[in-house]
Structures are given as C-alpha cells and as structure tokens.
Amino acid sequence: MRFTKEDKNLVEPLTIIEGIPGFSIHNGGRIKFGPDGLLYITAGDASISSLAQDTNSLAGKILRLNDDGTIPGSNPFPDSPVYSYGHRNPQGLAWDEEGRLFATEHGSSARDEVNIIEAGKNYGWPTVRGEETADGLENPLIHSGDDTWAPSGLAYLDGSLYFGGLRGQSLYEVPLDGETITINRHLQGNFGRLRDVVVGPDGFLYILTNNRDGRGIPSAEDDQIIRIDPEKL
Ligand SMILES: [Ca+2]
Structure with a gap:
C-alpha cells in the first residue's frame, strides 16, 4: 500500500501490488527504493517451491514497480513486475555505490545466500543449492554451507x-x-x-x-x- 502523509495522518491509500502468494513461512516481505527510484519487493515461495521458477507467479521473486504501482517499461519481462526469479525466501536488499543490488536469502538445509541481483536472472531455487550449478542458473556470491x-x-x-x-x-x-x-x-x-x-x-x-x-x-x-x-x- 502507498499512503500520503498529511500532518500526522496517512491518507489516500493506494494499492501498489496485490495477490502476492503468502503462507505461514517464506514470505520475503521487504520493500526498498533503489537508486533508480523504483520500488523493489522481496517475495518468498510461500512454501510452494515450484512457484519460484514460474515467471507468471509473484512468489519466489524480487519484484520491481514504479511508486504508483505501474510496471516500469525497463523491467525484464514485458508487463510483469518480476525482476528476478528462482528465490526461496529473499529478505534484505541493499545497493552499493556502483548501483549493484545485493539480496539475502534463506536457503534450505542451511545454505543461506547472499546474491548479486541482476534483471531477469534465475537464482536457482529449487533446482540448485549452495555450490551446485546448472546452465542458466546463478550461484550466490557467498553461501553459509552447513551453517545457518x-x-x-x-x-x-x-x-x-x-x-x-x-x-x-x-x-x-x-x-x-x-x-x-x-x-x-x-x-x-x-x-x-x-x-x-x-x-x-x-x-x-x-x-x-x-x-x-x-x-x-x-x-x-x-x-x-x-x-x-x-x-x-
Ligand atoms: Ca540460489
């Protein structure tokens, strides 16, 4: 939701995005504006791991929107808020001074991740974890191995x-x-x-x-x- 601050009140509620699958676990749930002025949102797989690979689902994704909820024309998939996919439960977002986007993600059986996020890329869940590799799937910058x-x-x-x-x-x-x-x-x-x-x-x-x-x-x-x-x- 977006609200406009007016004195000490929040007014004019506007739905920015809805229909992100949710569950009792794996909800992502962080929002942050990037240096490009666009809004980034982390969405977990809502416990259904296959949704992370379905670019038509909002689950298991990092999403990107304009601040009025419209879809930026520069997004990697036409008319889609999906910015990157193949995420299990992405959480924190941060950019360095070069504008590179990093994200933390909860892995399964430990193997928690820090990823460098780029538009349209597939971060592997549930196909690969940790050191495992496969064509077209991104490996984390660092993962936690057997530690959590x-x-x-x-x-x-x-x-x-x-x-x-x-x-x-x-x-x-x-x-x-x-x-x-x-x-x-x-x-x-x-x-x-x-x-x-x-x-x-x-x-x-x-x-x-x-x-x-x-x-x-x-x-x-x-x-x-x-x-x-x-x-x-
Ligand atoms: Ca991954």
Missing part, C-alpha cells in the same frame, strides 16, 4: 555488506573489496535474533532485534534498537 545464518535485513556501508542473522543471532559483515569473498561474524549471541540493519545518516548501524516473534527467548528488555559504530566492531 537465517539472514534478514541487509545494509551496505563503505565497501561492506552487513546483515542481521535470526537463527545465527549475529551481525554478519561481507567485505566486498578483498580477493575472495569471506564473512565476518560480530555480536554473536549478544542481543539474540537480529531482524534488520540500516545505515543512519550519522554513519552508524541501527540494528533491530526480534526476540518476541515467537522463535526467540526474550528478556525483560527486548526488543531493542541497537546503535553500533561500525569502526568499533
């Missing part, structure tokens, strides 16, 4: 990606400037499940904990917004 990150919100700052881990209960950092792609784990277990991370205008990382979502072990102070100086991680 349960990666959620994603941010980009100064050459690194940062994402929150739910099951992993950590802030993960992926430096992009090295010869090989590695992952650094921060704050392990300090705050429980980490749902989202954003970069504030002050250059600090703001992290949302999520221990009261039915899967965490909340303490009396949960949930919190944590502010971290990335230089001190």
Whole structure:
C-alpha cells in the first residue's frame, strides 16, 4: 500500500501490488527504493517451491514497480513486475555505490545466500543449492554451507555488506573489496535474533532485534534498537 502523509495522518491509500502468494513461512516481505527510484519487493515461495521458477507467479521473486504501482517499461519481462526469479525466501536488499543490488536469502538445509541481483536472472531455487550449478542458473556470491545464518535485513556501508542473522543471532559483515569473498561474524549471541540493519545518516548501524516473534527467548528488555559504530566492531 502507498499512503500520503498529511500532518500526522496517512491518507489516500493506494494499492501498489496485490495477490502476492503468502503462507505461514517464506514470505520475503521487504520493500526498498533503489537508486533508480523504483520500488523493489522481496517475495518468498510461500512454501510452494515450484512457484519460484514460474515467471507468471509473484512468489519466489524480487519484484520491481514504479511508486504508483505501474510496471516500469525497463523491467525484464514485458508487463510483469518480476525482476528476478528462482528465490526461496529473499529478505534484505541493499545497493552499493556502483548501483549493484545485493539480496539475502534463506536457503534450505542451511545454505543461506547472499546474491548479486541482476534483471531477469534465475537464482536457482529449487533446482540448485549452495555450490551446485546448472546452465542458466546463478550461484550466490557467498553461501553459509552447513551453517545457518537465517539472514534478514541487509545494509551496505563503505565497501561492506552487513546483515542481521535470526537463527545465527549475529551481525554478519561481507567485505566486498578483498580477493575472495569471506564473512565476518560480530555480536554473536549478544542481543539474540537480529531482524534488520540500516545505515543512519550519522554513519552508524541501527540494528533491530526480534526476540518476541515467537522463535526467540526474550528478556525483560527486548526488543531493542541497537546503535553500533561500525569502526568499533
Ligand atoms: Ca540460489
């Protein structure tokens, strides 16, 4: 939905997109405007893995729309909001200063992913996982192997990606400037499940904990917004 802010009220509700399949799991559910001014939406497979490969379905996709809900003429499939497909449960979205789009995604049997997302490409679910390859299918930039990150919100700052881990209960950092792609784990277990991370205008990382979502072990102070100086991680 889009609302217009008028004083302290939200008015003129406008449906931007509807009919995205949902279920009790695998709902994606993040929205972010890209540097192109277009709205990107992550949609999970809603537990029906075959939908991820069906470009006529909105499930298992990253979608792209104009801010009024119309379909950009530059989208890869004519008259379709589908931007990329073959996703299981994509979550966080972030762009680097070159405009490259990255997305986190929950894998099956671990094998969580960070992908570089390009228009019209197929990210493999449910055909390939982890190191598996097949013609026409994209491999992740990095995956978690037998570990589980349960990666959620994603941010980009100064050459690194940062994402929150739910099951992993950590802030993960992926430096992009090295010869090989590695992952650094921060704050392990300090705050429980980490749902989202954003970069504030002050250059600090703001992290949302999520221990009261039915899967965490909340303490009396949960949930919190944590502010971290990335230089001190
Ligand atoms: Ca994949």
